[in-house]
Amino acid sequence: MDNPSEDSSQQQQTESSVKDDQRVYFVPYRWWKEAQDSAPSDGKSATLYAVASAPSYGAMKLINNIFSPDIAFNLRREEESLSQSQENGEVGVSGRDYALVPGDMWLQALKWHSNSKAAAKNGKSFSVTDEDIADVYPLQLRLSVSRETSSLGVRISKKDNTVECFRRAYRIFSVDTEPSRIWDLSGQTALFFSNESNDMIKDSQKQSEQDLLLELQVYGLSDSVKNKAKKDEMSVSYLNGSSLLMNGSGSGITSNLTRSSSSSFSGGSCEAGTLGLTGLQNLGNTCFMNSALQCLAHTPKLVDYFLGDYKREINHDNPLGMKGEIASGFGDLLKKLWAPGASPVAPKTFKVKLSHFAPQFSGFNQHDSQEVLAFLLDGLHEDLNRVKDKPYVEAKDGDDRPDEEIADEYWHYHLARNDSIIVDVCQGQYRSTLVCPVCKKVSIMFDPFMYLSLPLPSTSMRSMTLTVIESGSDLQISTFTITVPKDGKLEDLIRALSIACSLESDETLLVAEIYNNRIIRYLEEPCDSLSLIRDGDRLVAYRLRKGTEEAPLVMFTHQQIDEHYIYGKLTSNWKAFGIPLAAHGRVLKGSDVCSLYLQLLVPFLVQNRAQTDEHNFDRSSSEVRTEMEPDDKRVNGFPASIAEENAAEHLDMEFQFYLSDDKAITKGAEIVMNEPLKSTDIPGRLNVLVNWSPKMVEKYNTSLFSSLPEVFKSGFFGKRPQDSVSLYKCLEAFLKEEPLGPEDMWFCPGCKEHRQATKKLDLWRLPEILVIHLKRFSYSRFIKNKLETYVDFPTHDLDLSSYMAYKDGKSSYRYMLYAISNHYGSMGGGHYTAFVHQGADRWYDFDDSHVSPINKDKIKTSAAYVLFYRRVEET
Ligand SMILES: [Zn+2]
Known part of the structure; x- marks a missing residue:
């Protein structure tokens, strides 16, 4: 909005078709200031007006209200600026002070009130008054404004507004009893005074000769709940026209409000505490996208950023970006999701943009919520990259300098090329150490990350049933069920089975897989992974005597x-x-x-x-x-x-x-x-x-x-006992030293050859928002698989301090969970949802368009796929 190039277009649109984010909101000044004082944003210049009734219309009103005259008043510019008033504290701010604010500021203030209200509900120390519990409703007023020498003449005409809106405006703008003031923080009225704007008016022949229409969204001036008892009486008297001069706020009618024509608020009245609980419609297998979007749309700093004036940071020329399309698409969507009383949003525009820049997500196939999340974080970053000209940076060798120095150097190089809200909030840094297996050359690098992809180590056990055939003097067939590590080897199976069947020291077991009553393979390699044995296989172990090798x-x-x-x-x-x-x-x-x-x-x-x-x-x-x-x-x-x-x-x-x-x-x-x-x-x-x-x-x-049981027969009810692994174990598996794969060879600067180096990762710098992806899906060359492992993750106190290779002594390494992207069912199909934390112990289940509360004890499931943590500052 501050972008000067947009001003002219903005003015043209003041007539009627004001865009969502260019709306002007009319709010109680006190309500706005409270939010502003707690979370100050950049100083906005304000114009202060004193409201006075315009005499020409005032006289008419005195004759008879039944003639339904237009409401007319003058806005006289006052000298006092916003900064002066702030110095004076709360002095002078009355219940009849109002503010005109742009959409982004309004939404931010609304969110702040919503949060503080939620905190109050949960017994925190924040005090809350009845006035805070204002209904959110879509009163929309059309004002015609004409410029006079030192003031603006404002007329609220009955013909421009619906009856109900007009009545409410009447109560708000009746200026006879008390003086009132309006702070314009939107900059809208300033336009009426500028010469440029006058030219605009003359040029625009379609408009009336001297009037401009200004559309106002009136918020926070609905009638307080405390007057419910008097409601009927009041509405009667109101209709009789006998108490028209009541105060603008704090009393009156709440019910029977007809909805205005505003299209963006299609939902019913709702409390501010339910802000952001808006579903996303499924456009056909788009739950993967909806799940990722909801998690991002509830990421603390990101919400504030995108509800605010983020468009000035859009980098339209970044060749790595998407011309700001992804950022603005996401921002628009986020505003819709956080609009009060919003009904489920169909993210069609966003889907089109996403498909345009990432064709892999086009069509109506199911995709991976993690993939779209990774694309979005990257796309938002490049679209909002504050760096216009990326400096060329040559990676320096570490030499023998201390790691801290090299890490900082890498980080500053990174920031010199990458600087955005995503970097501010979501990016961390890890150290990777490569060691050449031949010349033992050690290479240390520091890489930024936006999320951690953790493997799911299978510390879990697997139960297997085998048939043991002892062909001694008296052949015996018996079945044994043993428990082996799921990622174990054949030798583990042999060991467990030997114990189970009390194998003698002079005996040995020969394991074979039987298919259609024939042996299709022998399992003889002790190091073979047990993952080669499937649950549906049928295995036989022949119990044989040793020392009979000469006899075949x-x-x-x-x-x-x-x-x-x-x-x-x-x-x-x-x-x-x-x-x-x-x-x-x-x-x-x-x-x-x-x-x-x-x-x-x-x-x-x-x-x-x-x-x-x-x-x-x-x-x-x-x-x-x-x-x-x-x-x-x-x-x-x-x-x-x-x-x-x-x-x-x-x-x-x-x-x-x-x-x-x-x-x-x-x-x-x-x-x-x-x-x-x-x-x-x-x-x-x-x-x-x-x-x-x-x-x-x-x-x-x-x-x-003839009867040979399967290795594991899943019962009719339920699956195999759930495997469980702690999130810390996943992290340890991620950080542990490992040889690189053969396709992933490292060019060793020591021996000048590609080597299968060992790689070790360490956490170095953690972001405020830590996104953790659990690698449930594995795509090997032949098999696609989903792990249903239950990952036991902390919701309140994820403490990563013991995993840090470096501590700066300032940052906190403790995190609390605020969102989960869930995946249910098999890979390729299945369904995605999101669980989102909203205040105290309240969690909500975002299942496409359906949003419902969920007990906090129910959020930890084996469906958890991407975890969103936010840093908790140590106190
Ligand atoms: Zn080497």
Whole structure:
């Protein structure tokens, strides 16, 4: 507004279409001054007027009020300036002193009153009077102003205003009883006196010959709550026109106010304490943006800044900025959100601007609230960068100077190029130390940051269920559930399982993953991460005796005939079933394999079988043949189709053994009972595929070795027990020394080579507003994942003093939480909301257009995604 180039356009708009932020507000002077005294902003020059009734109209009013004359008065300029009055203290400020203030000053004052009122409500020492509890309402008056020699003639015409507005104006501007004064801090009336403005009026033929229209938003002059009891009586008398000369403020009517035509205030009357509790409409998957915006729109210093006269700081020419579009878009939106009585705002204009400058956020897909936040902080910074010409700064080497000196140097270089409200409020500095693994060269740098992205270390545990198969003399299958560190390794699993199943010192465990009744992989690398094992996997651990290495481990995969109809034709093929079984054995010839297998199967024999059947096994060591009765359609119990296909093979056998590959998929050479196995066929591990005859399937209770539980079965109700980690642990993980990734090599100035250096971060300088991003989303090359870890973060006393590599002895390192951006659900979809702190222990849930109070005990959830802290000064 102070920008001179805007003055002319402003004046043209005084007629009617005054922009939101160019509105002039008419407020009680005392109300404004109270806020001003507590939070003084830049000194504004003020023009003081004494209000006197204009005689020409006054006479008419005396005749009869029923004629509804226009209200007319003169504003006579007084000599006293604002600064003089301030020196005189409160002297001379009466209840009939008013002020004309621009929109930004009004909003700031309103916010101040809102805050102090909230503080008062919560039992703080601040005193509050009834006058502070003024309704916020949208009375809008149109005044016609004409310039006379030393005063302004003001006329409030009934034809320009609605009946209700006119009536209220009547009460406010009736100047007969008491003198009143108006302080103009908006600079609007000064324009009427300037010559330039006179020319403007003459040029503008559309306007009436000597009058200019000034639109006033009247605030804080509604009728006090204390007069509620008298309300009806008064409104009657008012309508009768018999008590028109009552005081302008402090009494009268509050109800039945018709809404003025002002479009920016579409909500109902509301108390000042609810300021800023305005929702943002969802424009289609824009909750990510709404969540980030609400957190920023409740960031203490930023609110004051954007409700104020921030536009003079816009850097239109910054090539890194967005021509001020993002800053003004954000500022406009913030004003709407903080306007009293506002209904949910549709951030369409802002979304368009955002999409224009950051096309990645265009469209209606769900995005990341952290990404839009990072973009906004950066965009706002560049748009509001006070540095017009960034000096070229060459990074100096640290040499052997003390870190404090280098850090300050880096910081001053940074400030020389970057100076904005965002830098003032949100930026800190950390030290990063790189060490070359080869020449041990140490390099120290100091980088600014706008937020901290903390990893979520998994100190949490994971429960896993495995099936242990002990294939000793008596095969046993049992399941064990163990608890292992979630980020643990296979050796952790083996260790825990060994304890669980009381593994003997001469025993070992071989873990394998089973899929569709076949082993698809062995887990043998002790250092493999347990994250490679998913909850839905099925794992078997074979409990084997050590010291039997000379005897190969024989892995048996079982197959049986699977019959099904395809196009009405009965089709059959071999299909794996049951858990593969394993045993060490000296297998020299085919029959050794067979007897080893039969021995494994003994526990699964169906009881109550005829003795003869059991006899079969007694002589099974040689050759297993059966005396099966021929079937009409079947050959030795096999379906005809299989019999045909396998005509050359030994269909009379109960089991057929084949050599196979690691995954037991290909059927290799048949193992012939009486022939020795070739030595090449006997590696350390022998994979054998066993085809079962239908009769054998009946003979054994195969269900006993067919059920294999998943590693973790999430129950029908709820998920796995929640993992929990403290925010401090996340910070420690962020700061801990770590080797750089292979894609992130560092060019070592010592050896002049790219090296995989180790990097260590330390906090050096903390900002007033500390934004902490919890890295819930991981995007590895193949897997996108969201961690649902519950992060236990302090709400009142985040103390970072022990993490500071440097303390200046002045700053506080204690923070309290004031906003949270939440993410619910899976990645790529899901929903974002914001929790915002507003005074004492009150928190609000901003769920798009819906804003509701939330208990402070409910704000800490595993949905917390970005945390907003503000510094608490030590006292
Ligand atoms: Zn090096």
